[in-house]
Amino acid sequence: MAEDPYGLDRVVGEPGVLPQRAQRLDPGLPIRPDEMLIDVESLNVDAASFKQIKESCGGQPEAVVARIQEIVRERGKMQNPVTGSGGMLLGRVREIGALHPAKGKVKPGERIATLVSLSLTPLVIQEVRGVRMDVDRVEVRGHAILFASGIWSRVPEDMPETLVLAALDVCGAPALVARYARPGMRIAVLGAGKSGALCLAQAHRSTGGKGQLLALDISEKALSALAELGVSDVSLRVDATRAVEVLEAVKQATNGALCDLVINCATVPGTEMATILAARDGGTAIFFSMATSFTAAALGAEGVGKDVTMVIGNGYVPGHADLTLDLLRTDTRLRVFFSGRYL
Amino acid sequence: MAEDPYGLDRVVGEPGVLPQRAQRLDPGLPIRPDEMLIDVESLNVDAASFKQIKESCGGQPEAVVARIQEIVRERGKMQNPVTGSGGMLLGRVREIGALHPAKGKVKPGERIATLVSLSLTPLVIQEVRGVRMDVDRVEVRGHAILFASGIWSRVPEDMPETLVLAALDVCGAPALVARYARPGMRIAVLGAGKSGALCLAQAHRSTGGKGQLLALDISEKALSALAELGVSDVSLRVDATRAVEVLEAVKQATNGALCDLVINCATVPGTEMATILAARDGGTAIFFSMATSFTAAALGAEGVGKDVTMVIGNGYVPGHADLTLDLLRTDTRLRVFFSGRYL
Numbered sequence: 122m123a124e125d126p127y128g129l130d131r132v133v134g135e136p137g138v139l140p141q142r143a144q145r146l147d148p149g150l151p152i153r154p155d156e157m158l159i160d161v162e163s164l165n166v167d168a169a170s171f172k173q174i175k176e177s178c179g180g181q182p183e184a185v186v187a188r189i190q191e192i193v194r195e196r197g198k199m200q201n202p203v204t205g206s207g208g209m210l211l212g213r214v215r216e217i218g219a220l221h222p223a224k225g226k227v228k229p230g231e232r233i234a235t236l237v238s239l240s241l242t243p244l245v246i247q248e249v250r251g252v253r254m255d256v257d258r259v260e261v262r263g264h265a266i267l268f269a270s271g272i273w274s275r276v277p278e279d280m281p282e283t284l285v286l287a288a289l290d291v292c293g294a295p296a297l298v299a300r301y302a303r304p305g306m307r308i309a310v311l312g313a314g315k316s317g318a319l320c321l322a323q324a325h326r327s328t329g330g331k332g333q334l335l336a337l338d339i340s341e342k343a344l345s346a347l348a349e350l351g352v353s354d355v356s357l358r359v360d361a362t363r364a365v366e367v368l369e370a371v372k373q374a375t376n377g378a379l380c381d382l383v384i385n386c387a388t389v390p391g392t393e394m395a396t397i398l399a400a401r402d403g404g405t406a407i408f409f410s411m412a413t414s415f416t417a418a419a420l421g422a423e424g425v426g427k428d429v430t431m432v433i434g435n436g437y438v439p440g441h442a443d444l445t446l447d448l449l450r451t452d453t454r455l456r457v458f459f460s461g462r463y464l
Numbered sequence: 465m466a467e468d469p470y471g472l473d474r475v476v477g478e479p480g481v482l483p484q485r486a487q488r489l490d491p492g493l494p495i496r497p498d499e500m501l502i503d504v505e506s507l508n509v510d511a512a513s514f515k516q517i518k519e520s521c522g523g524q525p526e527a528v529v530a531r532i533q534e535i536v537r538e539r540g541k542m543q544n545p546v547t548g549s550g551g552m553l554l555g556r557v558r559e560i561g562a563l564h565p566a567k568g569k570v571k572p573g574e575r576i577a578t579l580v581s582l583s584l585t586p587l588v589i590q591e592v593r594g595v596r597m598d599v600d601r602v603e604v605r606g607h608a609i610l611f612a613s614g615i616w617s618r619v620p621e622d623m624p625e626t627l628v629l630a631a632l633d634v635c636g637a638p639a640l641v642a643r644y645a646r647p648g649m650r651i652a653v654l655g656a657g658k659s660g661a662l663c664l665a666q667a668h669r670s671t672g673g674k675g676q677l678l679a680l681d682i683s684e685k686a687l688s689a690l691a692e693l694g695v696s697d698v699s700l701r702v703d704a705t706r707a708v709e710v711l712e713a714v715k716q717a718t719n720g721a722l723c724d725l726v727i728n729c730a731t732v733p734g735t736e737m738a739t740i741l742a743a744r745d746g747g748t749a750i751f752f753s754m755a756t757s758f759t760a761a762a763l764g765a766e767g768v769g770k771d772v773t774m775v776i777g778n779g780y781v782p783g784h785a786d787l788t789l790d791l792l793r794t795d796t797r798l799r800v801f802f803s804g805r806y807l
Contacts, residue, residue, distance in 0.1 A: 127768055129708060137706045139737050141767050142760065205759040241767045272769045293766065365472060365480050394482055408758070408776075415751070415758040415776060416548075423636065423779030424484050424584050425470055426615040431776035433751075433758060436766030 124155050124220060128268040131243050133197070140268075141241035146197035148243035148266060155220040157267040159212040161246075162232075164189075164239065164259045165290050166208040168314070168388050169411040170201035171257035177203075186249050189259055193246050200240035206411045207240030208257070210265055211276065211286050221269055232282065234289050235265070236272040236442060256287065256463050274442035280449065284456070287463035288445050291316040294386065294409045295323035295448060296441035297434055301382055301405060302327035307375050309399050311361050312386035313338035313347040315459065316409055320384045322448050322455050325352035335374055337361065337399075346461075350454050361387050364394035371399040385410050393417040400429045409434035467498050467563060471611040474586050476540070483611075484584035489540035491586035491609060498563040500610040504555040504589075505575075507532075507582065507602045508629050512754070513544035513551065514600035520546075529592045532602055536589050543583035550582030551600070553608055554619065554629060564612055575625075577632050578608070579615040579785060599626065599806065617785035623792065627799070630806035631788050634659040637729065637752045638666035638791060639784035640777055644725055644748055645670035650718050652742050654704045655729035656681035656690040658802065659752055663727045665791050665798050668695035678717055680704060680742075689804075693797050704730050707737035714742040728753050736760040743772045752777035 129136075130153065132143040140146055152158045166174070166189070178184035193199050200207050211234050217224050227233060235242060243266040250260040267273060276285050294316045302308060302324045310317045310324070313336055324334055336353040338344050344356040357370045371379060379401035385392060390412040397418070400406050406429050408418065418431055438444075449456050472479075473496070475486040483489055495501045509517075509532070521527035536542050543550050554577050560567050570576060578585060586609040593603040610616060617635075619628050637659045645651055645667045653660045653667065656679055667677055679696040681687050687699040700713045714722060722744035728735060733755040740761065743749050749772050751761065761774050781787075792799050 127708065137708055139707055139764070139767075141764055142734065142737070205757070206763065237767050237769070238763045240763055270768045272766075363480050364482055365470070394485075409762075411759055411762070413758045415756045415761075416754055418758075418776050419752075419754070419779060420549075420581060420583075421484065423615075424482075424580050426580065426613045426780050427778075428780060428782050429778065431778055433761050433774035433776060435770075435772065435774055436762060437769050437771060439771055 124269065125153065126155065126269040128241070131266070139241070141238065144196065146243045148197045148245045152216060152218055152266055154218040155269040156218045157214065157221050157223055158216040159210070159233070159235070159265045159267060160215045161210050161212040161244070161261055161263045161265050163211045163286070164199055164208055164261060165210065165286050166199065166257045166259065167204070167206040167411060168257055170204045170206045170208065172388060173201060173203050175254065182252050182254055185254070186252050186259065190246055190249060193244055198239060198242055198244050204411060205240065207238035207242070209239060209286070209290050210235050210242070211282060212265065215264070223273065227275060232276045233273045234276055234286055235267055236274055236289060236292070236437070238436070242266065272437060277446060280446070281460070283463050284449065284459050285446065287315055287459060288319065288449055289442055291319060292441040292445035293436035293438050294434060295319040296438035296444045297407060298323045298384060299327055299444060300438070301407065304329050304331040306381040307333045307378060308382045308384065309335040309337060309371060309380045310384045310386060311337045311392060311396060312388060312410070313340065313343035314386060314388060315462065317386035318347060318350060318455065318458055319445060319448060320386060321347065321352045322350060322452055333375065335371065335380065337367065346458060350458055361392040361395045362389060364398050367395035368398040380404060382407070385413065388412065390414065394421045397422050397427055397429055398425065400427070402428050405430045405432065407432045407434050467612065468496065469498065469612040471584070474609070484581065487539065489586045491540045491588045495559060495561055495609055497561040498612040499561050500557065500564045500566055501559040502553070502555040502576065502578070502608045502610060503558045504553050504587070504604055504606045504608050506554045507542055507551060507604060508553065508633065509542065509551040509600045509602065510547070510549040511600055513547045513549045516544060516546050518597065525595050525597055528597070529595050529602065533589055533592060536587055541582060541585055541587050548583065550585070552629070552633060553578050553582060553585070554625060555608065558607065566616065570618060575619040576616045577619055577629060578610055579617055579632060585609065585614070615780060620789055623789070626806055627792070627802055628789065630658060630802060631662065631792055632785055634662060635784040635788035636779035636781050637777060638662040639781035639787045640750060641666045641727060642670055642787060643781070644750065647672045647674040649724040650676045650721060651725045651727065652678040652680060652714060652723045653727045653729060654680045654735060654739060655731060655753070656683065656686035657729060657731060658805065660729035661690055661693060661798065661801055662788060662791060663729060664690065664695045665693060665795055676718065678714065678723065680710065689801060693801055704735040704738045705732060707741050710738035711741040723747060728756065731755065733757065737764045740765050740770055740772055741768065743770070745771050748773045748775065750775045750777055
């Protein structure tokens with residue numbers, strides 16, 4: 122049997138199409154020799170996806186569960202058809218094919234998290250055991266399949282697993298920030314959620330406290346919580362969909378200099394222009410928000426004649442899981458921040 | 465009077481909203497001190513917008529003209545409410561406000577093209593003089609207003625203006641390529657249209673002929689035309705929506721190395737994964753295609769565990785118009801390629 126590192130053989134009815142773009146995957150057993158089988162314990166649904174489902178269901182937990190089951194039944198994967206996004210899962214290794222690269226590196230029974238999106242992971246939900254509306258998580262019984270190209274991380278024993286899951290879900294963000302942030306930079310982070318918190322913590326580490334770190338969010342409460350991390354220099358309470366107000370606030374906070382690096386971790390659409398305007402000419406913007414519109418960013422920067430390098434936040438950066446877990450392990454306040462929200 | 469580089473004061477009834485997102489602009493005279501007034505000669509309507517109008521009008525030129533006049537009358541700008549896109553304009557400078565950055569750089573009577581989208585440019589059409597259904601162009605008499613942040617380019621006398629307009633429309637692409645392409649690089653360009661041709665020509669210039677340039681398109685005819693430019697080393701006839709086939713073709717052409725830089729100039733959706741897979745680990749992908757899906761790119765790279773830097777093609781790069789016109793001026797074959805299509 123030919124190797125199939127991207128899982129093309131799991132796509133139903135669309136030959137040559139990769140699993141993420143496919144309408145439907147076949148999550149059937151047995152697994153092939155280059156696959157890994159996981160007993161799934163919980164799904165961490167992508168924030169944008171969960172929000173959309175929650176809103177479309179009027180906030181009713183039962184309706185959210187039913188909608189998620191319906192999506193997985195129809196598509197063979199947990200990919201929200203509206204947002205296109207997925208999430209990640211936690212489970213125990215059940216079986217490792219002889220040709221899967223994890224063979225010999227992890228044993229059946231060990232607890233792992235998948236770091237590839239649920240939007241391309243073959244999945245069957247046998248039973249939903251609970252839903253945590255506050256942390257976008259669904260406890261389930263079921264199985265999932267990981268392809269040879271699929272990245273995963275062992276769940277460390279020294280931290281609560283919910284904490285680990287919450288952090289690993291967005292671990293690409295701080296790892297990418299580590300590539301761009303340098304001492305002396307002015308860095309703004311839009312969105313004070315978990316992704317924003319990790320990015321700020323990493324920016325603080327990368328700049329060595331030299332520079333200026335700005336935290337922006339619409340919620341005073343979120344900003345206060347973030348301020349307790351002790352990593353940001355300025356908190357700006359702004360609505361990131363109001364680009365001009367954000368520009369004015371950032372201009373004032375930076376004495377007109379604007380930012381060398383702007384990191385978008387917003388959860389709502391329409392924040393592209395605020396991100397672009399907050400960057401100085403020649404600066405860089407990294408978009409992690411799954412609500413980012415490509416055309417809004419591309420045409421928006423052109424429309425205001427702004428020379429800013431715009432980067433699509435790649436969820437995969439080598440070493441991202443270890444970097445993020447290390448941030449949590451070594452920064453007590455960050456761990457407390459996360460524990461308060463995701464335990 | 466406070467300066468208003470983004471034209472917020474021209475937005476009708478939506479305070480704090482940028483002109484591009486606004487329902488309606490006020491194109492009234494006189495201009496403010498930080499604006500420029502242009503006597504408009506022609507509108508180059510965005511291809512997607514013109515196509516939509518043409519189809520909704522059953523292809524009748526009179527109906528197309530009426531629809532465009534109606535849009536501009538209602539919105540104070542030529543922004544197609546269905547596609548959201550605009551286009552660009554050609555005209556002569558009538559007046560330059562004392563505080564506009566172009567003051568002293570261009571004189572009344574000179575012919576310029578605006579390089580910001582019509583979707584954010586206050587516009588009044590007094591009269592329509594003609595419509596060119598084949599090149600998405602409307603000849604008009606009217607006026608337009610350029611904000612301080614609005615970029616523009618003088619229209620050179622030594623080239624046909626239709627050629628100049630066609631090239632300026634996509635001039636951000638080769639200018640951004642110039643920032644990334646270096647001698648010795650393997651570079652792939654997806655899409656053999658005008659944007660792809662300019663990117664290849666610039667890549668050839670930036671690499672000094674040292675490296676490997678790959679042209680990819682679904683059309684044999686487009687590839688042959690491009691091959692005549694003499695700038696690419698390899699032509700690959702592939703369907704860029706079939707990522708795995710593209711991967712195999714690029715792998716073979718590069719002896720397994722894949723590309724340092726992949727430039728997406730495709731016109732169809734669903735080409736993100738081909739772009740990502742064609743890049744080597746640690747390589748860079750630049751997306752110029754307006755059909756790019758942010759989530760498909762972000763989640764796609766993560767899904768296949770590929771460490772590739774993904775850049776959103778900013779339509780504005782300082783000096784982009786001059787760079788592009790210089791490419792055309794100094795490369796006869798490129799000029800012939802363009803002339804054959806856009807004159």
